[in-house]
Amino acid sequence: xxxxxxxxxxxxxxxxxxxxxxxxxxxxxxxxxxxxxxxxxxxxxxxxxxxxxxxxxxxxxxxxxxxxxxxxxxxxxxxxxxxxxxxxxxxxxxxxxxxxxxxxxxxxxxxxxxxxxxxxxxxxxxxxxxxxxxxxxxxxxxxxxxxxxxxxxxxxxxxxxxxxxxxxxxxxxxxxxxxxxxxxxxxxxxxxxxxxxxxxxxxxxxxxxxx
Numbered sequence: 047x048x049x050x051x052x053x054x055x056x057x058x059x060x061x062x063x064x065x066x067x068x069x070x071x072x073x074x075x076x077x078x079x080x081x082x083x084x085x086x087x088x089x090x091x092x093x094x095x096x097x098x099x100x101x102x103x104x105x106x107x108x109x110x111x112x113x114x115x116x117x118x119x120x121x122x123x124x125x126x127x128x129x130x131x132x133x134x135x136x137x138x139x140x141x142x143x144x145x146x147x148x149x150x151x152x153x154x155x156x157x158x159x160x161x162x163x164x165x166x167x168x169x170x171x172x173x174x175x176x177x178x179x180x181x182x183x184x185x186x187x188x189x190x191x192x193x194x195x196x197x198x199x200x201x202x203x204x205x206x207x208x209x210x211x212x213x214x215x216x217x218x219x220x221x222x223x224x225x226x227x228x229x230x231x232x233x234x235x236x237x238x239x240x241x242x243x244x245x246x247x248x249x250x251x252x253x254x255x256x257x
Contacts, residue, residue: 055245056089063231066172070165077139077164097232104228105193109148109155111162112189115170117181119240121233123166124193127158131227135161155188162186165229177244 051059064084071082101124104110108126115121127135129146132154136142139157150158163186170183233241 051089051242055242058245059241060089062172062176063169065176066169067165069172070168073164073168074161077161101193101230104230107148108228109150109158110189110193111158111186112193113162113166113186114184115181115233116184118179119173119181119233119237121231121237123162123169123183124230125158125162125165126228126230132158159186159188169231177241179240179244 067084071084075082104124104126108128109132111125111127113123115123127148129148132148132150133144133146135157136144136154140153142153144154163183166183166186170181173179174181
């Protein structure tokens, strides 16, 4: 299977993500009681080592929430909250006045888990509906220790794995300022092949299988 994506295929996947993110933003806005803006996601294919380096860089300055995708597809989402994110969301959602720090207490961790659950859940639901796949998001968790090392143990020892990275930047905004919440969504090679096969054999405009 050719893993190269055409511009049309990129646009289709990007639009699927946009729809899922829009629904996530609506749900998030209810919790945050503020307007939530989402940027158009970037879509990149990256080798495993580059992925692990990027995860390591993000983890150094962020609290990380992870949620695995299971079923017909195999993947993982990672959300990265900076100290500014934690401070801002704690004030808006928990009415807590806290310093800017990625050291979080139990209540703050629960908040970040819920935010990740909402956003990841919306994405997974949209992928399942549009791609007609039986997939679900596992309960999110706050991983401890070096995340890149744990992911490397999973990916580097599996042959034929070429994860697909969806680099999505979300903006949590109000009248005063905005806070970006990086979200990484990646799948293994077999899942990528399934997604491309579905897109290449389905007439999205006509809504029927192409011959």
